[in-house]
Amino acid sequence: MLLVVAAAMVRGDQVLVQQRPEGTQMAGLWEFPGGKIEPGESPESALARELREELGIEVNPAAPVPLTFASAPLGGRHLLLLLYRLDSWQGTPEPHHANALRWADMATLRTLPMPPADLPFLGVLDALLGRQA
Numbered sequence: 001m002l003l004v005v006a007a008a009m010v011r012g013d014q015v016l017v018q019q020r021p022e023g024t025q026m027a028g029l030w031e032f033p034g035g036k037i038e039p040g041e042s043p044e045s046a047l048a049r050e051l052r053e054e055l056g057i058e059v060n061p062a063a064p065v066p067l068t069f070a071s072a073p074l075g076g077r078h079l080l081l082l083l084y085r086l087d088s089w090q091g092t093p094e095p096h097h098a099n100a101l102r103w104a105d106m107a108t109l110r111t112l113p114m115p116p117a118d119l120p121f122l123g124v125l126d127a128l129l130g131r132q133a
């Protein structure tokens, strides 16, 4: 099983997404920053590590709040994708691994191509970001 943790970083009515680079699985699709949980890591510390590597920001492992999860087949394996909400971090996100970063409101998010596992997240995010507006 592929155990992946990702963050919905919230800024007002927007959320941060990053575009997967060429040469990776699902290149060009927009996803939430995050990655695989390594053996022995908690999901929260894995998320803090991934966001440091991918975006160059610092996250207190107590800051991510569980939001929802997705369970879906992925390339012959099974993906369990834990999505956390994140409201605070230190630093300004920069695309260290991604093609590009984008702050997207719900209307924009719905126009971006995303991995199939992420599509059920849209309803949850709609409710979350709607409350921020």
Ligand SMILES: Nc1nc2c([nH]c(=O)n2[C@@H]2O[C@H](COP(=O)(O)OP(=O)(O)OP(=O)(O)O)[C@@H](O)[C@H]2O)c(=O)[nH]1
Pocket (backbone or CB within 6 Å): 004, 005, 006, 024, 025, 026, 030, 031, 032, 033, 034, 035, 036, 074, 079, 081, 115, 116, 117, 118
């Ligand atoms: N971070 C992230 N990964 C996602 C999302 N949705 C989704 O299907 N995934 C999948 O979950 C896996 C994430 O692991 P990863 O980011 O470490 O994978 P990778 O292939 O880029 O890294 P690798 O080179 O270490 O294998 C990928 O297969 C990715 O396509 C998402 O919203 N965020």
